[in-house]
Amino acid sequence: KAGVTQTPRYLIKTRGQQVTLSCSPISGHRSVSWYQQTPGQGLQFLFEYFSETQRNKGNFPGRFSGRQFSNSRSEMNVSTLELGDSALYLCASSDLGQGTSPLHFGNGTRLTVT
Amino acid sequence: AQTVTQSQPEMSVQEAETVTLSCTYDTSENNYYLFWYKQPPSRQMILVIRQEAYKQQNATENRFSVNFQKAAKSFSLKISDSQLGDTAMYFCAFISGNTPLVFGKGTRLSVIA
Numbered sequence: 001k002a003g004v005t006q007t008p009r010y011l012i013k014t015r016g017q018q019v020t021l022s023c024s025p026i027s028g029h030r031s032v033s034w035y036q037q038t039p040g041q042g043l044q045f046l047f048e049y050f051s052e053t054q055r056n057k058g059n060f061p062g063r064f065s066g067r068q069f070s071n072s073r074s075e076m077n078v079s080t081l082e083l084g085d086s087a088l089y090l091c092a093s094s095d096l097g098q099g100t101s102p103l104h105f106g107n108g109t110r111l112t113v114t
Numbered sequence: 115a116q117t118v119t120q121s122q123p124e125m126s127v128q129e130a131e132t133v134t135l136s137c138t139y140d141t142s143e144n145n146y147y148l149f150w151y152k153q154p155p156s157r158q159m160i161l162v163i164r165q166e167a168y169k170q171q172n173a174t175e176n177r178f179s180v181n182f183q184k185a186a187k188s189f190s191l192k193i194s195d196s197q198l199g200d201t202a203m204y205f206c207a208f209i210s211g212n213t214p215l216v217f218g219k220g221t222r223l224s225v226i227a
Contacts (some may be wrong), residue, residue, distance in 0.1 A: 035217075048214060
């Protein structure tokens with residue numbers, strides 16, 4: 001089975017722009033979670049989607065949004081980028097959702113905002 | 115809110131030796147899961163081991179084992195016969211009920227030849 005696939009691997013954007021990150025979960029997994037990883041804050045939860053519905057949301061501003069499609073693929077969007085949004089964004093999938101089955105992570109998208 | 119604390123930012127161990135990484139957590143829940151994840155330079159987080167709180171027996175996966183002390187809220191990871199490929203960041207994580215997975219800040223482990 002193919003693992004979790006995140007695209008692109010690297011992204012460089014300018015302040016004020018917006019960006020969309022993509023995540024394809026393991027086949028059969030219905031839950032997709034997103035995390036932001038920075039050296040200072042560590043891993044912080046953004047949101048979880050399960051069968052196209054947002055199940056849980058972390059403490060991030062409204063500039064961060066996401067969605068999940070009927071094939072379980074997920075996208076995360078960040079609008080009006082700030083320098084502090086530079087981070088590694090990790091996507092993880094699980095078959096029954098967080099709390100029920102382990103998360104399987106992708107390789108992440110490294111976002112740099114200049 | 116649940117918190118996870120890893121008090122060792124960095125550790126090193128000689129190849130073939132044993133090393134123990136510490137993790138403590140804070141929760142008022144009785145049913146929960148604990149995990150150790152490994153993140154090598156490739157950036158992918160890999161599940162190392164999982165422990166259910168209701169199980170008294172410590173989980174083991176080949177060279178990896180945990181010492182789960184529920185009353186003390188402690189969950190340490192022991193790596194036996196350390197290998198160069200074990201060099202990575204190790205994250206302790208906690209989850210309970212409908213709350214999302216919470217991670218510690220990580221311990222950077224270097225295995226030295």
